[in-house]
Amino acid sequence: MDVEHGDVWEELRPLCARVMSVPPEAVVPQARLVADLGADSLDITELEAASEELFGVSLRGTDKSGVSTVGDVADLIVSLRARPAHTPAAR
Template identity: 85%
Template structure:
């Protein structure tokens, strides 16, 4: 099962806009969650929970140290979904 980065981006963009109360056009791959979009710790937590529900992945226990932009979030979700698909019993 191949995970399309574009599909993740198309779903993540409006989600970020809603959670951070910014216009969708402000949500760009290089936009920094805190510095550019004004996210606080509650916004980050809400984004994590909403992303887990929307994309069917668990962000718990993942290394989020290098995640600072919207593009980084999309990349992390794609990696997690790809890893999950590879370990799925149906993938064998």
């Protein structure tokens, strides 16, 4: 795990635990949001909003179809943070 992933993980883990009402030790990178942590659509929406605020990225308009685990969420946040602040919209 590189420094960026480590930083994101340290903040994402307690956030996921709080939003999904699970113990922090249950939040591991391979934990599936729905199947393992019991997230419902409201939890996912709350996690998205809180992640946007905490990490300063916008998850709106991103392809989240491959995001099913906590590790996937961390990867998405890291990739969004690595993008330049003003990328032109794809046409």
